[in-house]
Amino acid sequence: MGKWVSTLLADMDRLVSEVFCAQDSAYGSYKVPGTATRATGVELLSDTVYRYRLVDRGTKQAVTVQFYLGVSEAGEGLWNQEWRVLQRVASLRHPALPEFVDGGYIDEAVTAPFGVQGCAFVITRSGGLDQLFEESDPEEGMRAGLNETIINDLSVNRADTVGQFMALADALSVLHDMGIVHRNIWPGTIGQVRTEDGIQLVLTRFEMSSLVSNLLRSTLLDAGERARQARLLTVAQGADALAYFSPERITFLLVEGARLEDHRSDIYGLGMMVAEWMTGPIPPELIAGVAEAMTSGPDRGPDQERLLVASRAVNSHLRKAVQVLPGPLAALLRDMTEWDSVTTRPSAIDVVGRLSDHYEQLTAETEYNGTPYLMVFMPEECRDTLLKWEQIDNDPASEEGLVETAEFILSDLRGARVLHIPGGAVSFLAGQDPDKLRAAEHVLLGTENAWFCRPWSPERGRGRMGKPDPRALLAAFVINLNTSRGRSLRVAVKKARKQRLAPVIDVVASTIDVDEMAAELDGRPSWLPLFAAVRDAAPLTKNERTYTQAFDWLLQFQRTELESRQYPYVAEGAGERDRVLLRFDEQRDKRWRHSSAFATQFANETNLRPPMGDFFAGASNEDGTVTVSLRADDRGVPARTPSFVGDCVQAKSEMVEVVAGKRSARIPERGWISLSDDFGSWVALNRQDQAKWELLGNRLLVDQLARPNAMNPPALTKRSTNAEVADALGRTEPLFALQGPPGTGKTETTSDAVVSYLNREPGARVLVSTQSNFALDNIAERLLGKLGLLNGSGSTARGAQDVIAVRATGIRGEDKVDSAIAPFLINNLAELRQGDILKRTRELLAEAEAENDIGTPLLLSGWEAAIRDGLPELIDRVQRAANLVFATCSSATPSALERSAATDIFDLVVIEEAAKAWPTELAIPLSRGTRWALVGDHRQLPAHRRREIVQFLDRCAASTDDDLLVHGNRKDDYVKVFDLFGNLFVDGPKPVARPPRHTLRTQYRMRPDICEIVSRAFYPVEQAGSDGHVDLDAEGMLATGRDDVPVLRHPRVAARRSVVWLDTSAVPSCAEQPAWQNPGEVQVVRSFLRSLSPEPARGRHGYGDHPIAVLTPYRRQVEQFNSWAETRPHVSTIHAFQGREANVVVVSLVRDRARPDSADRPWANIGHLHEPELVNVLFSRAREHLVIVGAFQHFHDHGGPMWSDVCALVERFGTVVPADDPEAI
Structure with missing residues (x-):
């Protein structure tokens, strides 16, 4: 080197010596090596890239620092590219790849005195050698x-x-x-x-890897x-x-x-x-x-x-x-x-x-002489495994058993593979010595079993072991590949990059005589070269192992849940009657229940798997029917395709009745019944399973999810504006997390960030994803409006930016897309473009005719017909040009995205509602990106059935079955992975100085008193104490950025206060009834709605797009409200209403009865209203008026600490009045 010389090299030497290596440097603790006082660098690219060798003052280890000049111009692209490469490389932790240390900017105010305009740096560990x-x-x-x-x-x-x-x-x-x-x-x-x-x-x-690719594709002049x-x-x-x-x-x-x-x-x-x-x-x-x-x-x-x-x-x-x-x-x-x-x-x-x-x-x-390698098995281990699993017939300790066991092992290992599993068997077996489990890191993968081995050591007596002998391999542990542990092991096997066929092997028992063992060992080849040949150069980190295990367990739970929803039946009257009775088949179900420890435990939980009739009775659609699929029995399991799809009209206990009509003969006499809607759940599960591999294979992404650490951490504070947050979201690499409590404008901020990013990176491709179609179309409408692609009347328009936006979905999902966004479905968009071109062609022809222009008609001759016939090509062109794609998490698969955008890799993936999705759902869109922004609120509703899944882990931890216990013991680690979004806001043992995350703190939805309750109860600055109570006198983290003007003038109590609790404690008719319904509360709500003045009307009298919402946590109570005209248009479950708002929100709580011995079990009294995330959503949907209908004292006294605090805050910032008070209606 040295051929590229510039006057800046001397300036850089001074800058590095006097600023970067200063004792009080803000950029790390580094010095010039040895006794030298002046740094001497090498110029890699004239006036742009320089390299220095320095020493870490603390560790005395050498580092290599590369400086990138002009970061506000050309150098910024070079530095960003190099940083991305190095971060991805460092995340591999491969021994033959460099160790990334740090990187960042040096402020221009610091560099300017040295004649340097803008400077960034990347530091890697160099090892101190040449x-x-x-x-x-x-x-x-x-x-x-x-x-x-x-x-x-x-x-x-x-x-x-x-x-x-x-x-x-x-x-x-x-x-x-x-x-x-x-x-x-x-x-x-x-x-x-x-x-x-x-x-x-x-x-x-x-x-070179970064500079060449970046420079040769540069759009700079x-x-x-x-x-x-x-x-x-x-x-x-x-x-x-x-x-x-x-x-x-x-x-x-x-x-x-x-x-x-x-x-x-x-x-x-x-x-x-x-x-x-x-x-x-x-x-x-x-x-x-x-x-x-x-x-x-x-x-x-x-x-x-x-x-x-x-x-x-x-x-x-x-x-x-x-x-x-x-x-x-x-x-x-x-x-x-x-x-x-x-x-x-x-x-x-x-x-x-x-x-x-x-x-x-x-x-x-x-030279290897062909002598078989030696493997040693332990008869006592084989008794507890092979004999128990009925793989052998005789006790391995007996004379016949020793011979049979050796023959079985040799048979199982015929064609086996040798591989290295870092951590050995510790991830797959519980209840044994962890050190011994870890030592058994060499695996022989047989036909039925995996043999975890370590070098054999001679026994010296009294527990003392001799020096390991590499000529023999001890089979220390064995795992049946057809168990849940075996399936988890297969995951690790697929990720092992180095595998080879096992050599020819002889097998002996560990119990043979010492001299016999010496004779067996004589002349045997060493196993060490084989170990070296397959050793994983980049073993999994603890985070990677935890994510892999948690993902596998969660997918196993979801798979078992779907299997449990397939009930075996025997049909009565098939082919004879219009209505066919299906009776539960206990024998075939028993075979499924005992197919694995996981299935057995799941089936024993009646809240997870109710009796067949009860399950289908509780699964009715809004019209009261249940659409079911019937599959024939195929050797004890459901056939792949259904024989019949129809309606279940009656179900109870162990029987179900379906309407078959003339199709009665198509119902299998012995089959399996399931919900037809479960087909979509199976598709989603398979998609998650496929995406899991891609996410877990992206070590940088796993690292960032476990411990976010930005290359350019944002300088945000509690007082940062939403515009500053939007800028940080669009600029921070590789990951940024944004928490948006209710009403803080997270969708507005996110859409601003995407618009800014597309303006700054015109060639970039962005994927925007959410869990639900409603949320996706909401942010799509916001974003498309900002880009000028959707005007105020809801029709498409030409934006100022060069952005082609597409709404991606499967064919079956097109009817779920909002009408305002439907024009952006790929086929619709191509047809609109075709119409635009045809319209412009006709305009040009008309202009030419008016001006007697002969050339233009000749030029455009045939053009109109070509455009009409060219729709397939136009679709292809739109696909290739699409750079802003909207897709739900489930539909963000490579195949679906390629249909809409001709690509499955995006420069930026933005996920809203991230806290509501399971990590396996997030894996689908996450695995499509190279940069990520996650937006959500972990203080609102979590992923579906989170509580049941955590409870099931508790059952596993209490189980005596090793297959379940090993996962139960990992509960804390699994829950951190399950709560992926929320965990981004928790500092680990080694916190990052400026983590790439932010919480919005000013809300614009709720009037101040509503906000005070939500903020103090659900967003306290200091978390609840050991007694479960928060400090009610301390302000929460939310501030209000709107006025305190009511909409209602009547009822008078609602006109005066923004929060009103209509207490039903003294109303005899307001008592909860079985199946969580309360008809008395329905009548209270009806009376309240009839009394409202001004009358609710969309867009009039101060009301917005959604004037009224009636919320309740229970589906049966929804059915009660649907029986009345006043409430039917407004009712919804709390879950379904997350992400929405209304001017007036009325809540029916239903519960009013305390159960015996429930002092320490408040959930027995209030059900899932015990979940603070649910109550947070309930209280934060209202803009001007929140009205709670329920038994105040019941929730105050029997709802646990959280409800006690909420009730006290309602009394402080709202009012509690009897439900039959004249002022209340």
């Missing part, structure tokens, strides 16, 4: 230093070099899987890092000049670098407009390096030939033809030299360094696989 080819050290480094390392180390320690080769290839494979191509692999980009096991070679210098600089920067590395470059890369660097090379060039560079390491340094005359070609062209620049000839000479030398290596290694290196046929070079993962398959042959000191 590169293999150290350019900054002419005496000890460069070619002489490299040659010395090759001669004295790499070429003579073949086993270690093969290990380094495999680690670098594995690092490249994970980079390539992420779409990252290094583009600059040669000894100068290979670092050396000290580890506990010695020196580890590491891929470094990622500036000087893009051509910067592309030229990027090429020259690479060429300026000299012959010592280009000697390792592939022919296509050399052509790209020297020929303007040549195709940008792909990952195969990385493979070539790695192959050339390793070939040299294995066979000795490249002869000096060959390097000299490359150097001469570098200055033989015009203006003493490179001559392409001569350079290719010289580089091929280096290639030919190394390809010939490797022939002395073992056959598999020589063949691999020759394939990697193929000159003429680029496409025949192996991929990085192929390189890893080929090395793994022959690892022991390539690294062994002596």
Whole structure:
């Protein structure tokens, strides 16, 4: 380097020395290495990118710092790109990849005195050692230093070099899987890092991977000049670098407009390096030939033809030299360094696989003689497992049993695979010594079982064990692959990148005589090379393991729940009567219930799985019917396709009656009945399962979800405006979380952020997703209006920005799209564009005719017909142009998105309602992005059935079954994952200084008194104490940004106060009835609504779009309200009304009866109104007037601490009046 020199280098040296390395530096604690006082850097790109080697003052470890200048201009794009690459790379925690430390901006006010306009930096851990080819050290480094390392180390320690080769290839494979191509692999980009096991070679210098891709796609005016600089920067590395470059890369660097090379060039560079390491340094005359070609062209620049000839000479030398290596290694290196046929070079993962398959042959000191490897089994372990599982018939400790067990193990391991599971069996087994479980990290994956093994150790007596002997492998634990634990293990198996076939194995029992064991061990090959061949170079972190286990368990729960909703039946009258009676079949159901411990536990919970008749009786639609699907029995399980779909009209206990009519004969006599709507749930579950793999494979995303840490953390405060928050949401990378309590304008803020982002990044693609269609179309309407694509009358328009917006959905979901957004469905949008073009064509023809223009009609002749016939092509063009896509979480699948936008990867994914969705639901849209913004409120309604799922985990923790207990013990970890959004607002053991999150604090919906109740009860600054009560005198975190003007003039009590509780305690008719209904409260609500003045009318008398809402937590109470004309148009469950608001909200609480012995169980008295998130939604829907109808004293005295606080706040900020008070109606 050093060929690019600018006056800024000296200025940067001063800036780094005096500011970045200052004792009180705001950018970290770093110093110049050794006794030097002045930093000396290297200029990588003229006036833009500089690199410095510094030392961390605290750890004394070396770091590499790259500075990016002009961050307000061209340099900002370079820095952002480099940061993204390094963050993704660092998240892998691969031993052959660099460790990312930190990064950030240096304020321009600080840099200006040094002549630097804007500066950002990225820090990576460098390990304190030189590169293999150290350019900054002419005496000890460069070619002489490299040659010395090759001669004295790499070429003579073949086993270690093969290990380094495999680690670098594995690092490249994970980079390539992420779409990252290094583009600059040669000894100068290979670092050396000290580890506990010695020196580890590491891929470094990622500036080419980012700079080239960024510069060559730049839209800046000087893009051509910067592309030229990027090429020259690479060429300026000299012959010592280009000697390792592939022919296509050399052509790209020297020929303007040549195709940008792909990952195969990385493979070539790695192959050339390793070939040299294995066979000795490249002869000096060959390097000299490359150097001469570098200055033989015009203006003493490179001559392409001569350079290719010289580089091929280096290639030919190394390809010939490797022939002395073992056959598999020589063949691999020759394939990697193929000159003429680029496409025949192996991929990085192929390189890893080929090395793994022959690892022991390539690294062994002596030739393998074919002796079988030895495995030791423990008869007592096999008694508790194989015998119990009925895989063997005899006691493994008996003479017959020993023989049978050995034969069974050999049979099970025929064709087995060897792999490494970091953490061993600890993630899959409970109740045993964790250290022993972790030690068993070597797995032989058989046909029926997985054998967790560790090196065998001789027993010395009294619990003492001898030194592990690598010639024998002890099968310490075994897991049946057909159990829930086995299914969890299969997940880990799929993620293991390195696997190989097991060798030929002999099996002996651990109980044989000491001398017999010694004889068995004699001459056996060591297992260690096989372990090294499959060892995971990048083991899962605790967060990744936890997310994997939590996702698997949650999906298993949901799958079991759907299976439990399929009831086996025997039909009476099929083909004979119009109505067919289906009776529950206990025998077939018993087989399902006992198919797994999970199913057994689930079926035992009557609240999760009620009797067949009760289940279908409680599942009625709004019209009272239940649409069911009947499937034939297929060997004890439901057939894939239904034989009959119809209505269930009566259900009770263990029988269901369906209306069949003339289709009676189509009902299977023995079959399975389920809700027809469950088909959609199965589809959604399968989508979540597929998306899970993508999310868990994105280590950066998992890291961010577990511990958010932004590359450019926002400087937000409690007083930040919504405009400032919107700007932060659109700029913060890679993740930002926004909590929006009720009425704070989170949808408005989110839509502003997306508009700002699209203005700033015109070529970017954005996916906006929510859990529900209603919320999605709400934000879509807001966003499209801001972009000018939807005008006030609800019709489409041409926006000022170059944005093509599309509403994505499956074919079955189109009828759920709001009419205002329906024009943005892909086919509708294409038809609108077709109409626009045809209209403009006719206008041009009319203008031409009026002006006697002969040319225009000739030019447009046939155009109209072509447009009419070209709708399919127009749909395709709209798909390819779409850069703003709206899709629900469930429909944000690759296939659905590609139908609407011709892409399944987005630059920014924005998810609203994030707190309402399960993480497995969020995984579908999250896995589609490279940046993420999550918006929601974890203090409102959580994911569906969260309470039941947490309770089920409690049951698992109390179970005696190991399959359940292992998950119950992980409850706390699982719940953190389940509450994914809320957990983004909780600081972990190592809190981030400026976490990328914000909570909006000013609400504009509720009048002040309503807000005071909501704020103090549900958004306290200090959380509730140990007694469950909050400090009622302390203000909450919410402030009000609206007036205190009422809408109602009558009833008088409502006109005077914004919060009114109509107390039904003294009204005899207002008593709760079975199935959670209260007809008396319905009459109170009816009377109240009839008394309202002014009369509620949409858009009149001060009312908005939604004047009245009547809410209740119970479906049976909704049915009561639906019986009356006054309430039918306004009634809704609380769950269904989240995200909406009304001027006047009336709530019917229903419950009024205290249960015996319920002092410590308030939920027994008030049901799921015990959940604070539900009550928060209930109280925060009203704009001007909140009216609660219910037994005040019951909730105050028997509803627990939360309701006691709420009632006290109602008395303070509202009023409580008897429901039969004349002023109340």
